[in-house]
Amino acid sequence: MEGTWLDAQRPIEWHEFETACADAKEVLERLAGDRSLFRRLVFTAHEREGVPLVGAFSTAGGEVELLADEDRGLHLYLHVGLATHEGVSATLERSYAAKVLSGVYRHVWSDGSRVAYATDEQPPGLYGMRRGLDHSLSWTDSSSCLVLREGGSGATTDGGLNDGQYRQIQNRADLAGVL
Amino acid sequence: MPILDELGPVDWSDIDGAARVTQEAIRALVEHPTELRDLVFGVGEDPELLGLSETLRLDDKLVLYEALEDRGFRLRLHVSKNLSSEVPHNHRFPVTVRILRGVYYHKLYVCDVPLDEALSVSDMRPVFVRDERAGAMYTMPDETIESNMTAHGTMSLLLRGPTMKEKALGIHRESGKVFWKFGKKDETPEQLAKVQMSSAYFADLRDRIAAAMGWDLPDGSIASANGGAAAARA
Numbered sequence: 554m555e556g557t558w559l560d561a562q563r564p565i566e567w568h569e570f571e572t573a574c575a576d577a578k579e580v581l582e583r584l585a586g587d588r589s590l591f592r593r594l595v596f597t598a599h600e601r602e603g604v605p606l607v608g609a610f611s612t613a614g615g616e617v618e619l620l621a622d623e624d625r626g627l628h629l630y631l632h633v634g635l636a637t638h639e640g641v642s643a644t645l646e647r648s649y650a651a652k653v654l655s656g657v658y659r660h661v662w663s664d665g666s667r668v669a670y671a672t673d674e675q676p677p678g679l680y681g682m683r684r685g686l687d688h689s690l691s692w693t694d695s696s697s698c699l700v701l702r703e704g705g706s707g708a709t710t711d712g713g714l715n716d717g718q719y720r721q722i723q724n725r726a727d728l729a730g731v732l
Numbered sequence: 733m734p735i736l737d738e739l740g741p742v743d744w745s746d747i748d749g750a751a752r753v754t755q756e757a758i759r760a761l762v763e764h765p766t767e768l769r770d771l772v773f774g775v776g777e778d779p780e781l782l783g784l785s786e787t788l789r790l791d792d793k794l795v796l797y798e799a800l801e802d803r804g805f806r807l808r809l810h811v812s813k814n815l816s817s818e819v820p821h822n823h824r825f826p827v828t829v830r831i832l833r834g835v836y837y838h839k840l841y842v843c844d845v846p847l848d849e850a851l852s853v854s855d856m857r858p859v860f861v862r863d864e865r866a867g868a869m870y871t872m873p874d875e876t877i878e879s880n881m882t883a884h885g886t887m888s889l890l891l892r893g894p895t896m897k898e899k900a901l902g903i904h905r906e907s908g909k910v911f912w913k914f915g916k917k918d919e920t921p922e923q924l925a926k927v928q929m930s931s932a933y934f935a936d937l938r939d940r941i942a943a944a945m946g947w948d949l950p951d952g953s954i955a956s957a958n959g960g961a962a963a964a965r966a
Contacts, residue, residue: 662860664875668751672869680860680862683859
């Protein structure tokens with residue numbers, strides 16, 4: 554793929570959470586507005602040289618990795634809800650920033666045994682979360698978001714996608730009108 | 733029946749449950765073609781609501797609906813006046829907030845030390861950073877620490893629950909200065925008089941809100957952005 558503005562993106566310093574969020578949100582806003590590059594990343598994710606098609610897939614949702622650059626802290630994903638999903642509380646392993654493109658993502662942050670915050674994120678929702686938070690994430694069918702995530706061990710989620718899963722994620726995002 | 737007449741009593745001890753019912757009610761209110769407008773316009777005819785409304789340095793707080801005693805909530809409309817600075821704070825009560833226009837640059841913090849005068853800015857660790865734009869909605873208990881930086885003209889609905897503590901704490905992130913926020917009953921008559929919203933101020937604010945929301949004024953005229961009727965309705 555020929556060079557893009559993403560190639561010139563400065564590193565995201567995830568150890569400085571607030572700065573990282575500001576930088577990550579800028580990247581996500583710009584990419585969401587750059588439909589040509591966004592589409593290209595999604596539809597050529599399986600063609601990246603020397604990189605397997607990385608992502609995660611379940612009946613509830615799928616995620617495809619669009620870019621992975623450990624040195625610059627850029628791990629970029631498209632998440633798509635394939636069914637309405639009710640999340641359970643878990644500890645966030647990596648900080649991330651997200652931009653909601655369609656549907657609704659419901660976050661419930663628990664601080665100890667109490668709920669500290671509950672929100673429905675809808676377009677143009679843009680936010681960052683620090684690792685270590687206990688929170689649950691739910692979504693509605695065909696919700697989609699761009700995610701820029703801190704790197705490190707396990708940053709590439711759950712392994713590879715097969716071709717059918719990859720196509721299903723693409724199709725659902727396309728149907729949601731975000732590509 | 734008006735939407736808010738059907739809300740409650742709200743069980744704020746279950747924040748997730750309270751979030752669902754209050755957010756749903758506010759969503760319905762905002763999506764209704766006339767109910768929010770009627771609540772705003774109705775403040776001028778209701779001495780109790782106008783008496784509860786305040787005009788502060790950073791924002792105006794218009795009380796639209798009062799059911800704190802019997803159903804555990806009060807609805808306010810906030811209109812920002814200035815770009816505020818970053819002031820992490822908690823509340824005396826749980827809240828549900830909906831952004832109507834503009835943006836909240838919103839941060840949520842974790843603090844592992846007691847919230848008192850000895851608090852330092854470095855004790856506040858941001859964990860959730862969000863741009864809250866029109867349509868965004870969230871609910872949180874009184875203990876949650878947040879800061880909101882808003883642009884001039886940002887408007888939001890705030891549905892608060894019952895008072896959970898006498899005072900809440902704030903800290904200016906730039907200066908480190910700690911301060912307490914009290915309820916009306918703990919403020920002096922002078923302090924209360926200073927922030928009391930007058931009828932004239934309300935009328936101007938109502939017109940500015942109407943202009944921002946695209947509502948016709950009660951007399952059928954069209955509101956202009958800087959307040960007042962711009963033109964007679966044809």
